Amino acid sequence: MGRAALAGLRLTWQAGRAGTMTLLVIAALGGAAVPVAAWLGKLLIDEIARGRAADERLALALALGTALVGSCAAVLTYAGTYVGARVQRAVNLHVEDELNRSVNDLVGLRNFENPVFHDRLRLAAQGAQSAPSVLTEFSIELVRKTLTIAGFVGALLAVWPFMGVLLVIAAVPAFFAQLAISRRHAATVETMMNTVRRQSYYRSLITESQAAKEIRLFGLGDLLRARSHEALASSSGAELAVRRRNLVVESGFSLLNAVVAAIGTAVVVVGAVRGTVSIGDVSLFIAAVASLQGAFTSLIMQFGQVTESLKLFRHFVDLAGSAPDLVDGTTEAPELREGIELRDVWFRYDDESPWVLQGVTCTIPAGASVGLVGANGAGKSTLVKLLCRMYDPVRGSIHWDGTDLRELSAATLRRRTAAVFQDFMQYDLTAAENIGVGDLSGLDDRRRIEQAAAVVEIDEKIRSLPQGYRTLLSQSFVDFAAGAGFAGVNFSGGQWQRLAIARSLMRRDADFMIMDEPSSGLDADAEHQLGVTLRTLRAGRTSLLISHRLNTLRDADRIVVLAGGVVAEQGSHDELMTAAGEYARLFRLQASSYQDERVALP
Numbered sequence: 001m002g003r004a005a006l007a008g009l010r011l012t013w014q015a016g017r018a019g020t021m022t023l024l025v026i027a028a029l030g031g032a033a034v035p036v037a038a039w040l041g042k043l044l045i046d047e048i049a050r051g052r053a054a055d056e057r058l059a060l061a062l063a064l065g066t067a068l069v070g071s072c073a074a075v076l077t078y079a080g081t082y083v084g085a086r087v088q089r090a091v092n093l094h095v096e097d098e099l100n101r102s103v104n105d106l107v108g109l110r111n112f113e114n115p116v117f118h119d120r121l122r123l124a125a126q127g128a129q130s131a132p133s134v135l136t137e138f139s140i141e142l143v144r145k146t147l148t149i150a151g152f153v154g155a156l157l158a159v160w161p162f163m164g165v166l167l168v169i170a171a172v173p174a175f176f177a178q179l180a181i182s183r184r185h186a187a188t189v190e191t192m193m194n195t196v197r198r199q200s201y202y203r204s205l206i207t208e209s210q211a212a213k214e215i216r217l218f219g220l221g222d223l224l225r226a227r228s229h230e231a232l233a234s235s236s237g238a239e240l241a242v243r244r245r246n247l248v249v250e251s252g253f254s255l256l257n258a259v260v261a262a263i264g265t266a267v268v269v270v271g272a273v274r275g276t277v278s279i280g281d282v283s284l285f286i287a288a289v290a291s292l293q294g295a296f297t298s299l300i301m302q303f304g305q306v307t308e309s310l311k312l313f314r315h316f317v318d319l320a321g322s323a324p325d326l327v328d329g330t331t332e333a334p335e336l337r338e339g340i341e342l343r344d345v346w347f348r349y350d351d352e353s354p355w356v357l358q359g360v361t362c363t364i365p366a367g368a369s370v371g372l373v374g375a376n377g378a379g380k381s382t383l384v385k386l387l388c389r390m391y392d393p394v395r396g397s398i399h400w401d402g403t404d405l406r407e408l409s410a411a412t413l414r415r416r417t418a419a420v421f422q423d424f425m426q427y428d429l430t431a432a433e434n435i436g437v438g439d440l441s442g443l444d445d446r447r448r449i450e451q452a453a454a455v456v457e458i459d460e461k462i463r464s465l466p467q468g469y470r471t472l473l474s475q476s477f478v479d480f481a482a483g484a485g486f487a488g489v490n491f492s493g494g495q496w497q498r499l500a501i502a503r504s505l506m507r508r509d510a511d512f513m514i515m516d517e518p519s520s521g522l523d524a525d526a527e528h529q530l531g532v533t534l535r536t537l538r539a540g541r542t543s544l545l546i547s548h549r550l551n552t553l554r555d556a557d558r559i560v561v562l563a564g565g566v567v568a569e570q571g572s573h574d575e576l577m578t579a580a581g582e583y584a585r586l587f588r589l590q591a592s593s594y595q596d597e598r599v600a601l602p
């Protein structure tokens, strides 16, 4: 917890140095103001109690002083709240940025495909948002209450010193009980995070457009509503159980405080009746007991909050300082001259999962176009992830011009690669940005973007949009460029696919081009045209094309057939057809479904 506390304080300090200092000063002044006001009050009462012998001007000055100090304390409280909000804002900005940086720094995909990581990420965000402010508030409260306590201890010592012992005795068990409660609460938050995320998922399914069609068609609304309700009831039920225990424990300690305060009051009242204690001392004593009990309770509760937040904040500290999921190489990926070689590559997603690749050995020669064929689940997309170094092979290795991918810096390797993934992204960005993000150096280069769009024949469609290339492609956000209230425009599946291809074409000079099912959503004309375009683009360039439509791979220099986790066959289309193996069977099967006597043979 010490490491997390230090990290939290450092983070607050880095985010808002001036604000934190101001808060501490405000807290010190505010803390001192309370006992000063009480002492002035006591002097005032004692002066009034002197009756006719009282000094009228002194009493007036004391009354004014009490009021002034009291109002200063109130203003300081408001000022503290405002400065606190400023510090909190600075911390939030800093934390959000740090969290995003930590996630961006992950080289591979393993964490993103692991639910435990997503739980931790949410816990880290929660801890990082709350811990720095809770820690700051606690530090401030500590300053404020220490001054308050110091200011009132004198009053207790002067009137009935044993009261101090009673107050401390009552505070010790409250402290440990609060500590236990806080730890339990933090543990509940951790345990429930998966359920909380599930509930968010069900709610997003219900509210967002992506699933709206199926939910209506299949009548899933009530099912999802019930599941969302169940998840929420479960997580909030666990939270409530912790609160119930809190209630019992905190009520018990409030009672104990009341008994202690009653004993103290009884003692000083008896003293006042016997004339050994002045009326001013009685009022000061009662104020001191209330303030000290308030200070102890507040510090104990805040310490509990600190304990809880720090437990969650540990996830943030661990995440920010965690070892990378893949150790990045240091060698810059050179221009590809010889080719990419897979040497006995074995891969599975984790130790419990079955092997996806079981010794794949093949070569993608530089300048050659290679087609990859295989049944659903054969491991084609997995192979693409390994080639982009999103994962490392469990056994075996992949070589870029003879250098193991593990030795290459992933960023430079990826800069030399252009890819259209099977599950490509549809960004809620403008049409130009949807293409331009394919190469950040060309994000503002409209000419390059338009050229890429023209190759996949989406240029004209984009120009016809209300704001042309500046049109927002989204139905979730308002397109402010078009005017308030204008929703963005949505594209059809095939149009989105063309955009994804155009995005990859922003890297026309990349050494290695990967296309994973680039034409699956295209209409017949577009597919034909894309085939022609890809043939031109791939000519003389290193490329890997994955497709279930075998006719699009026909002219590849080499076709690799993946089956059972290994390369089952490889060769040119003619060689594979002559070999009459699996590829030939699949090709004939597909061709037969197109046979029609009205189609003229070439």
Ligand SMILES: Nc1ncnc2c1ncn2[C@@H]1O[C@H](COP(=O)(O)OP(=O)(O)OP(=O)(O)O)[C@@H](O)[C@H]1O
Binding pocket: 113, 349, 353, 356, 374, 375, 376, 377, 378, 379, 380, 381, 382, 383, 422
């Ligand atoms: N992130 C993952 N975690 C665990 N298993 C996975 C993951 N991604 C894929 N798999 C499994 O790996 C196997 C290969 O999947 P992959 O997506 O590579 O197949 P594919 O050949 O591209 O299939 P398709 O032709 O259907 O696109 C499948 O059995 C799949 O369930």
